[in-house]
Amino acid sequence: TQLLEQSPQFLSIQEGENLTVYCNSSSVFSSLQWYRQEPGEGPVLLVTVVTGGEVKKLKRLTFQFGDARKDSSLHITAAQPGDTGLYLCAGDSGGSNYKLTFGKGTLLTVNP
Amino acid sequence: NAGVMQNPRHLVRRRGQEARLRCSPMKGHSHVYWYRQLPEEGLKFMVYLQKENIIDESGMPKERFSAEFPKEGPSILRIQQVVRGDSAAYFCASSPPGREQYFGPGTRLTVL
Numbered sequence: 475t476q477l478l479e480q481s482p483q484f485l486s487i488q489e490g491e492n493l494t495v496y497c498n499s500s501s502v503f504s505s506l507q508w509y510r511q512e513p514g515e516g517p518v519l520l521v522t523v524v525t526g527g528e529v530k531k532l533k534r535l536t537f538q539f540g541d542a543r544k545d546s547s548l549h550i551t552a553a554q555p556g557d558t559g560l561y562l563c564a565g566d567s568g569g570s571n572y573k574l575t576f577g578k579g580t581l582l583t584v585n586p
Numbered sequence: 587n588a589g590v591m592q593n594p595r596h597l598v599r600r601r602g603q604e605a606r607l608r609c610s611p612m613k614g615h616s617h618v619y620w621y622r623q624l625p626e627e628g629l630k631f632m633v634y635l636q637k638e639n640i641i642d643e644s645g646m647p648k649e650r651f652s653a654e655f656p657k658e659g660p661s662i663l664r665i666q667q668v669v670r671g672d673s674a675a676y677f678c679a680s681s682p683p684g685r686e687q688y689f690g691p692g693t694r695l696t697v698l
Contacts (some may be wrong), residue, residue, distance in 0.1 A: 478628075507686060516590070516677050516689035517629070562628070572617070573642060574687065576628040 477501070478565055480577035488585050490552055495580040497563035498545045504566055506546050507574070508537055511560040553584045588613065590680050590690035591660075598696045605665040605672070607693045611680030618661045619687055620653055623675040635661060668697045 479498045487493055497506070505524045509517035521530050523539035523546060530537045534557075536549040550557055560581050564574040591610040599605050611618050617636055621629040634642040635655035646653065650668075655661040665672055675694050679687035 509689075514691075514694075516592075516679075516691045519686055519688060522686055564629075572619075572681070572684065572687070573631050573634060573644075574619075574621075574629075575631070576621075578626075578628040 478563055478575055478577035480561075480563060480580050482580060483578070484581050484583075486583040486585065487553055489554055491584075492549070492551050493553060493582070494547055494549045495561055495582070496545070496547050497577055499565060500544065501565070501567070502543050503575075504543070506539060506543075506566070507564045508546070508548055509562040509564060511562060511579070512558075517562055550582075553582075555584045555586050558582060558584050590615075590678055590688055592678050592690035592693050594693060595691060596694045596696070598698060599668050600698050601669055602667050605668050605695055607663040607665075607676050607678075607695070609661040609663070609678030609680075609690060611661070611678075612688055615680035615682055615688075617681045617683060618655050619679040619681070620661075620663050621677045621679065621689075623677060623692075625674075629677060632663075665695075668695075670697045673697045 481496045505522055507522045508520045511517040521537045526541045526543045528539045534551045538547050560579045562579045564576045590612055593608050619634050620632040623629045632645040633653045638657050650666045652664045673696050675692045677689050677692045679689045681687045
């Protein structure tokens, strides 16, 4: 069974601070997605990383896929209250059925 | 460009009743996935369907749960004789073949 461990589980910071959240596994994934989920809503896709060592930037968000494709990180610069939400990573083990394995998420609160 | 639609958004059932959850994929998406999110747990894969075919149902409980994606109309997740442990948020996602999954807003099922 493939598992994705996300850390920290909870993170509360002040507006303007930087933060990094992590997604780790002992398994190799062919791709990894990051989603953000707000209360009462479904996950919204932020990015997909595919290549080991890949770095993708989305405004103030920087996503990195580990060289061995077993781990990933999300770094947010100058966090804003609008960044508040549950950040989920999900790995795709490959194959034709594209079954995603999700971590439990990091619940981020950015205080004004 | 409508996203993934799910209805109802909230569903209350008494123990022993049936629950029917509907999902209309995004336009142009032929693949549908169902996930369940229990309190304090991550999203868990349940089933992957294409039109008129169940591709992977390895995450579905063996009894009481079934899913379909007919040629016409939405995908349906059906739970017969619901029990309190079925209370959860059920999410549907859709994708084109081999591409990223986009999630709907979910159906929150409460079993009394």
